[in-house]
Amino acid sequence: MNFDFSDEQKQLRDSARRFLEKQSPVAVVRRVLEGDEGYDKELWKGLAEMGFTGAAIPEEFGGAGLGHLELCVIAEELGRSLAPTPFSSSIYLAAEFLMAAGSEEQKAKYLPKLASGEWIGTFAFAEGVGEVTPDRIASGASQGKLSGTKVPVPDGEIADFAVVAANTGGSGVRSVSLFLVDLSGAGVTRTPVKTIDPSRKHARIAFDGAAAEPLGAAGEGWSILTNVLDRAAVLTAFEQVGGSDRALEMARDYALERIAFGRQIGSFQAIKHILADMYVSATLARSNCYWGAYALSTGSAELPEAAATARVSATQAFQHCSTNNIQVHGGMGFTWQFDCHLYYKRSNLLALNLGSLSQWENKLIERMRAGNSAKDAA
Amino acid sequence: MNFDDTPQEAAFRAEAKSWIAANAPKALEPELKTSGFGGLYLGSVDPMQAAKAWQKKKAAAGWACLHWPKDYGGRGASPIERVIWGQEEGLYAKLSAPFTIGHGMCGPTVMAFASEDQKRERLPPLASGEEIWCQLFSEPAAGSDLAGLRTRAEKDGDDWVVNGQKIWTSGAQHSDWGLLLTRTDPSVAKHKGLTMFFLNMRSPGVEVRPIRQMNDQRTFNEVFFENVRIPDAQRLGAVGQGWQVSLTTLMNERLSIGSGMPTGFPDLFELACQLETPDGPAVDDPAVRAKLADWAVKASGLRFTAFRALSALSKGETPGPENSIGKLVAGSMMQDIAKFALDLEGHAGLLTDPDDAPALAKFQTMLLRSPATRIEGGSDEILRNIIAERVLGLPPDIRVDKDVAFNAIPTGGR
Numbered sequence: 082m083n084f085d086f087s088d089e090q091k092q093l094r095d096s097a098r099r100f101l102e103k104q105s106p107v108a109v110v111r112r113v114l115e116g117d118e119g120y121d122k123e124l125w126k127g128l129a130e131m132g133f134t135g136a137a138i139p140e141e142f143g144g145a146g147l148g149h150l151e152l153c154v155i156a157e158e159l160g161r162s163l164a165p166t167p168f169s170s171s172i173y174l175a176a177e178f179l180m181a182a183g184s185e186e187q188k189a190k191y192l193p194k195l196a197s198g199e200w201i202g203t204f205a206f207a208e209g210v211g212e213v214t215p216d217r218i219a220s221g222a223s224q225g226k227l228s229g230t231k232v233p234v235p236d237g238e239i240a241d242f243a244v245v246a247a248n249t250g251g252s253g254v255r256s257v258s259l260f261l262v263d264l265s266g267a268g269v270t271r272t273p274v275k276t277i278d279p280s281r282k283h284a285r286i287a288f289d290g291a292a293a294e295p296l297g298a299a300g301e302g303w304s305i306l307t308n309v310l311d312r313a314a315v316l317t318a319f320e321q322v323g324g325s326d327r328a329l330e331m332a333r334d335y336a337l338e339r340i341a342f343g344r345q346i347g348s349f350q351a352i353k354h355i356l357a358d359m360y361v362s363a364t365l366a367r368s369n370c371y372w373g374a375y376a377l378s379t380g381s382a383e384l385p386e387a388a389a390t391a392r393v394s395a396t397q398a399f400q401h402c403s404t405n406n407i408q409v410h411g412g413m414g415f416t417w418q419f420d421c422h423l424y425y426k427r428s429n430l431l432a433l434n435l436g437s438l439s440q441w442e443n444k445l446i447e448r449m450r451a452g453n454s455a456k457d458a459a
Numbered sequence: 460m461n462f463d464d465t466p467q468e469a470a471f472r473a474e475a476k477s478w479i480a481a482n483a484p485k486a487l488e489p490e491l492k493t494s495g496f497g498g499l500y501l502g503s504v505d506p507m508q509a510a511k512a513w514q515k516k517k518a519a520a521g522w523a524c525l526h527w528p529k530d531y532g533g534r535g536a537s538p539i540e541r542v543i544w545g546q547e548e549g550l551y552a553k554l555s556a557p558f559t560i561g562h563g564m565c566g567p568t569v570m571a572f573a574s575e576d577q578k579r580e581r582l583p584p585l586a587s588g589e590e591i592w593c594q595l596f597s598e599p600a601a602g603s604d605l606a607g608l609r610t611r612a613e614k615d616g617d618d619w620v621v622n623g624q625k626i627w628t629s630g631a632q633h634s635d636w637g638l639l640l641t642r643t644d645p646s647v648a649k650h651k652g653l654t655m656f657f658l659n660m661r662s663p664g665v666e667v668r669p670i671r672q673m674n675d676q677r678t679f680n681e682v683f684f685e686n687v688r689i690p691d692a693q694r695l696g697a698v699g700q701g702w703q704v705s706l707t708t709l710m711n712e713r714l715s716i717g718s719g720m721p722t723g724f725p726d727l728f729e730l731a732c733q734l735e736t737p738d739g740p741a742v743d744d745p746a747v748r749a750k751l752a753d754w755a756v757k758a759s760g761l762r763f764t765a766f767r768a769l770s771a772l773s774k775g776e777t778p779g780p781e782n783s784i785g786k787l788v789a790g791s792m793m794q795d796i797a798k799f800a801l802d803l804e805g806h807a808g809l810l811t812d813p814d815d816a817p818a819l820a821k822f823q824t825m826l827l828r829s830p831a832t833r834i835e836g837g838s839d840e841i842l843r844n845i846i847a848e849r850v851l852g853l854p855p856d857i858r859v860d861k862d863v864a865f866n867a868i869p870t871g872g873r
Contacts, residue, residue, distance in 0.1 A: 082462055082773050084766040150460060333851050348854040350840070353847035360846055361784045365760025372763050375460050394756040442752030446742060449755060450732060
């Protein structure tokens, strides 16, 4: 059994960590948080130069052709450093959509630009309150024109193009198709929206007869996006695990440094037990993420269950660790000056941006039932 | 990243599998399936006889205490081979319950500290299940604070004379030998005045009294010592070094990975899928789903955490500290799952006879056993302290009794 990353993958993690510690310190995160610029351009350029954006994109399409285990390792470091870039929109979503459903022409057109970071892509999915279901997608497309409003769209203001889920007639899962839309073209209006984590910008995008090119077969949209969301869920779970570990370290360091009642607060069991529980949830999430990484990288039939497991576990862990990081810091953890809130905000953004925790819990149980009946039948 | 055996591991697995297929007591399989949660219960045969018979058979063929040297009744197998054996033994591993403490904790301590003659004499019958061992550590006034124990051993010629009381001794009523931690010098600080021995449980002056537990079973015992004589040759480690010796014992407990603590989750999932409510199966209720999902990711997290530790073993490395979370997570999970399952069962949840209660009363059994799981072998709180101090590097508790002579520590009148 070798349920671990290889030495080469661990070296990649180390080099990603060194790079991000230098290029994405908290000052950079705060600059994006407080500014109007949608992301840190220098950092984004650096991530592309390091080959991180193209890690899982095949060499024939301008990528490094490494694989998804390598992308998982990079994702963990991005989560740890809170890197304020459109990496998740462009790579976990847009590039994965193209690799899953793009024609050869589409792959040749888009993937090299995504790998090089020259273009930014995103996925325009949600339209209103509550879980996105096929029947709640009101945006429609016909004869190459797409209309409707999507909100919130991650990196919607800065993206060059979006994969858009739209209704192409009828109801149910077969009513949804996917389209590639140039966001700088006519019939596209973009407005920034405020979110719980301003270090990751989102927008409202109104489409009014925008030119739309089909991605994948008509009526296959829901099935494709379900698969891509599973893939993105594993990668995002690694970001969440990276963030959990960092929040735990911050809390541990503060517990060692802060003196109250004449002793380090980390010597009180009330504090120790909070930190031990943070370690437990971060460890469970990491182990579940390894399963997700295995399923993602091998194309295993376990992916739907593994992805939902990693997603639920890592969402819980990051929220738990970022919440208790503030608690251990006491009042100072509530200030703008301390960094605790950056992790708290990111953890709550990531808990929602691929669908909420309860939706993924629901998916997990559905999939476990399906898996069990498959096993019973076998 | 994969779950595959190396070629050597695969060969070993195949050998173990075929031996088990040819030799396991298959008639017991249905009863072993329903037996669990805190003891071995077989209706048709005496559980101890069944356990001893299987252990003897394994030992004769070289499948007992696999990681022990051959000279001491083992196989000289690697740690990963021991785990593979455990996976293949599966259900039949439940028959090893009476030997767990002897094999997992007493044996390794004897191996580390006894004389060569003693090892050759005592370890093979322990490996083969002919002799059962218990661990005499906890006392009425020394549970989590083990080093506060008071059972006295005083030197008298070539012997030591022991007086005092132990408690929570699992399996003492069946044991032939015991590993005994005593206080030999009350005038020094509490960790410094301890000494370890092993003794014959049939020695004059040893009295075992089973404790009636809240689940109406009697697996734990009190053990009383009245002028019990132990030869000095049965001392393990130097006089005053008992604490260090006990750490060897406890470290072995933590290294015995791969067995996997039961959580009750697969049983609960099955119940939720099968149990019909007026609105369909319980599993379709969103409130039930949220809870199931929460436990599902914990159970899965424990499983894959164990796989990470196995991967380290497979590469010949020492597993990291992540395995220390197992009992902490599984213990309270089992208790919560039991309560939730009874809730789903409604009025029938209060029935305890397997013939009346749903799911052969397994959740009722679990409910009444699980409080012990959260206490034995390190309480939840002690485990959190261990994670905080040894894994996260937080400072130890301020110990007011640390540098005080043991006999000067306040006792609260006890």
